[in-house]
Amino acid sequence: MKISYQWLNQLVSLTEDPETIGKILTGTGLEVESIEKIESIPGGLEGVVIGEVLTCEKHPEADKLSLTTVDAGQAAPLNIVCGAPNVQAGQKVIVALVGATLHPASGEPFTIKKAKIRGAASEGMICAEDEIGLGTSHAGIMVLDTDLPNGTPAVTYFGLEADYQIEIGLTPNRADAASHLGVARDLKAVLQRPVQWPSVDAFQVDNQNLSISVSVENSEGAPRYTGLTIDGLTVAESPDWLKQRLRAIGLNPINNVVDVTNYVCHELGQPLHAFDADQIAGGQVIVKTVAEGTPFVTLDGVERKLSANDLMICNAQEPMCIAGVFGGQKSGVTAQTTRIFLESAYFDAAWIRRTSQYHSLKTDASFRFERGTDPNMPVFALKRAALLLKEIAGGTVSSDLIDLYPNPVSDRRVPIRYRNVDRLIGISIDRPEITRILESLDIRVADTTDDGFTALVPPYRVDVEREADVIEEILRIYGLDNVPLSDYLSADYLSETPETNPDQLQGRVSQLLAANGFYETMTNSLTRPAYHDAVRATLPNADVPLLNPLSEDLSVMRQTLLFSGLETLVYNVNRRQKDLKIFEFGKVYSRSDERFYERPRLGIWMTGRTQSESWLTGGQRSADAAVSYHDLAAVVQRMLTLFRIKSTDSQPADPGIFQYGLTLLVNKKPLVSLGLVKAGLTKLVDLKQPVFYADFDWQYLLKLYNGKVEFEEVSRFPEVRRDLSLVLDTGVTYAQISRLAYLTERKLLRDLNVFDVYEGENLEKGKKSYSVSFILQDPAQTLNDTVIDKTMNRLMSAFERELGAVIRK
Incomplete structure (x- = not known):
């Protein structure tokens, strides 16, 4: 599961860097497997700042160039030669400092260096939008309307601060943490900071122009089903902030309606589904099962045969969606959609898990539903999504919010005895601290006595059912590292280098x-x-x-x-x-x-x-x-x-x-x-x-013999293969090639292999040709062509210099 650091920061105020947050989460049981920096644009505008043009005059040697001095927040103003026709004194501009690497909208990246242009010194560059990758215009430099001080990083002005993708190896029992809100709850308990829930106070029903009736015939599979309609919306591209949030967790933006449902799913852990209201035959939504073998075409264009145990969302005539798993092709949102029915439900985990396995369909929705979602979240998530859709897609809420919840799920009551808490944790934790920890996890403490209490566990914590589970919650927030080892603790000594037998x-x-x-x-x-x-x-x-x-x-x-x-x-x-x-x-x-x-x-x-x-060999001794x-x-x-x-x-x-x-x-x-x-x-x-x-x-x-077994993490980044054809003296061995290759490139070279050897009439006497493959891999990042080419050039130079190789290029 992937989490955005900046998104998480919206829910719980973070002063710690991503690495520290990763250690805290790992300590609570949400093991962080990797942290990767995500930049909104290549290079992240590092070394690009806001500056102010102090003076501007024509270059004496070139009519189209200007000599400027620019205050870029440095110790002294910078002398910059600028070729833009619109540069003037007094402007606030974007300045690339010496050493900054720019990634333009087209062309290769380039690094700013000190230079002399027609005899005049230039110590930076005043930038147009295409030169920093923010647009395609090259008509002139960007002129800013801002009061930010000179030297302010450009990413601050453009709101393009780098994000960090935190990948968590989520264990199956922690369904509650399958969202940014779920992770924020754990941080709230450890850091003792409040969770800042998104506000839905502005939600209101605007009119009754689009009424759709909803009925649930199978309440076992759908204990709670909510929905509303939105009319007059426009399906279009999502705003930049929404696209950046989704890309930061590895999702591709699709359109504003689908993106909002994905956003709310990953923010709150509540999957949503939007139906094209004009495709809902009879104006009815019915939650039920259908006959065994009923054909149904899903969003991916595949026709599937339904099982009698599949919970379906149907209209008056036919199925529209496999509940909690995958939508149908006919009722999906398209570019022509203007009216939708928005669904937010609590489905039974066993029903969704059975259907997901039967059809071999794994989606973000089924991932959450089959592990167990929060029955108290559907209405809040529905209001949150409706407000976002009104903001970025227009439209009005055109029906009452429908909430079918005949049998509300109660908090789970778990009796806890203090002596068992002390026994399982190994130390006695102050009783008020136990209460604080549990209540910070939304587990209320009731019926307190000297011997124990009753823990009221909210239904979204599907993994907390027994006394031991509650004690585990106390321990993981209190911290395993805070439990001291006893002076009398002992263990058998295990030698790291056992004697060879x-x-x-x-x-x-x-x-x-x-x-x-x-x-x-x-x-x-x-x-x-x-x-x-x-x-x-x-x-x-x-x-x-x-x-x-x-x-x-x-x-x-x-x-x-x-x-x-x-x-x-x-x-x-x-x-x-x-x-x-x-x-x-x-x-x-x-x-x-x-x-x-x-x-x-x-x-x-x-x-x-x-x-x-x-x-198989034809009986011949070939x-x-x-x-x-x-x-x-x-x-x-x-x-x-x-x-x-x-x-x-x-x-x-x-x-x-x-x-x-x-x-x-x-x-x-x-x-x-x-x-x-x-x-x-x-x-x-x-x-x-x-x-x-x-x-x-x-x-x-x-x-x-080395009895120790060494392990290393399998790289998440791909290998790259490059081949060379080396013409060498016949006295040169493969061992010499291998030894020299590994001496020349110690970091990226993972393997090499000779896949062809030739000696014959096309080569001069005393020569042979080796065809050698080189496998390159960086454990920290994906290799790009620049790095690969530099590496291969170093290897080729070494072979030519040390072995007298002639390389066929």
């Missing part, structure tokens, strides 16, 4: 890999010396031989998991299982200067195809279905995500083991190497198909 993490990794189609293996730690001889240059230390080996093939402890996995693969391939994905948690062993080392590792192997033969480097890289990335490792550096993988691949580093220390195993190594185990292998330093991976 290696077994649990290993289990989670196993689950992750198994969920992606991998099988876990367990192999012998003994291996053949010939394997180590083949990769001797890559091994960090000497072998650990057995003193009494059982065979020459199993005479040393393994220094790498690679060959254990390759032997497992070849065993299965020889048994016609060619599409394999396996992993192993194992230890490797080495020695140096008579010191022996045992280190845990995690190995992952992939070979064959990504999926088995099936009719090349595009073969496992690739990127399939393994995706699995590694999932592992890093599981361990909440956000960034890594990279370097080419060890060429002694990998034909190609990468080693990922964290804090300059290797974490995992992955890539295609050299064909000479697979040949050692007599394996004739390519194998992709990843080797994790498991001990280091455990050390990097």
Whole structure:
């Protein structure tokens, strides 16, 4: 729900800024989710003030220019060169000071700077209405008739002070707060300031020219129904003040009649509906249900089949409106409407909720009715709307105010015991303070004794039914922060950095890999010396031989998991299982200067195809279905995500083991190497198909694990994508592009991705082309073209300067 700060200020006098009001409302249970500044015109006329032309004479070098001195409330008069034909000494004018950014009615915004015009200094600008976005005229400067002092902000003169949109995450139980008046009631209780209700004292019936009979056949669905007619009005555009109020809460103005009903709905929380009186057949309004399946065309032009449980507003012949939900197309107000029947009702929440869900219709009216509105508000809201319509649309009240309310809703009586108030709140609040808080919330206190009292809850507080509810009202206004913690209060200590459990993490990794189609293996730690001889240059230390080996093939402890996995693969391939994905948690062993080392590792192997033969692939072992480097890289990335490792550096993988691949580093220390195993190594185990292998330093991976989960608010503002085509030397890697991009743009860059790579005859030798997408997003505002272009220009300059990129534009 969106609330206007300036609108709220009309109902309860506010001296606090919007941020403070937001904190107060959140403390009362109306959680403020955001506060956004709303400007009537772009820029809000910041730096634009009222000035007075002190002197004016012709420019000696230009016939159409004048040299003026202007008192703009600064320390000294300003020298301003003006080209307007109507500028004269003694005028009150609009002055844009140096540094002000103007948003003209047409064209791009521009900033006022000190300048020399035909040799004369100019320290500002005297403005025409189109130059500050208030109109389209450029015939001359604006000449004001005002006694406001020089230097007064222009927004004060024009009544264009900035508003603030306060968005409240309204919980379903707080139907009473679904309006500016409802929010003002809470502020009244906390700030102890009166609510300034709009006056309806001027309401009167002008004549009896348009009489419409009203009957309610279903009083269960419509316990109270009120209405009146207005004749001789003119449907037109709403005045600026009304349009500004609606836009401040995210509504688009439509016409003065509809805008008034929306205004009163959001001001008082009472939905209204205006019918074109000339479309009310027979001059009758009947509140009833109709036959199941009756067709009805709503305002959006959609024909709907009505339910027998839909409460309808009908005329003598047909339905006109789905009560409390949506109007009908035939009876709606149009530009030709001159007479209306204005409805203000109290509908049963269950009836409206059932109909709204049945037709999947959610409107401002149904939002309020289905949660529960104030049965005592319809008449006041009707008078308020009638006075506004007479003011801005003309016309006269042409019938008596009809009020059908056969069974008035009484205040709810809730017995309260002081001992329960003290027990649930945790402290004893002074009894007079309890009374003050409740009565400030319109909950009267009666039958007071030493033990308790009876709370008389007004019917608009649909959420206050029990003793605990009343006590909650006392606490939220008294303030949770004002309830001190007991000296004896204690709690168990929960460490923010619990000790990492290696077994649990290993289990989670196993689950992750198994969920992606991998099988876990367990192999012998003994291996053949010939394997180590083949990769001797890559091994960090000497072998650990057995003193009494059982065979020459199993005479040393393994220094790498690679060959254990390759032997497992070849065993299965020889048994016609060619599409394999396996992993192993194992230890490797080495020695140096008579010191022996045992280190845990995690190995992952992939070979064959990504999926088995099936009719979807035509039963063919197509090349595009073969496992690739990127399939393994995706699995590694999932592992890093599981361990909440956000960034890594990279370097080419060890060429002694990998034909190609990468080693990922964290804090300059290797974490995992992955890539295609050299064909000479697979040949050692007599394996004739390519194998992709990843080797994790498991001990280091455990050390990097961050058990804390971090959350951030999902941005309300959209992402923007921009693409670049970069021609680079073949030695430049994507990691270099990514690292440079994030260093260049730390605030707005959210993600980047290479979506195409090209090397071929259209590029010179030693060059390649990367097509890169950049995702930009500002968490605080919607990005405009100026900011986006500046950001992309910085990135392009960095790529050209640091990487020697040629950018295709």
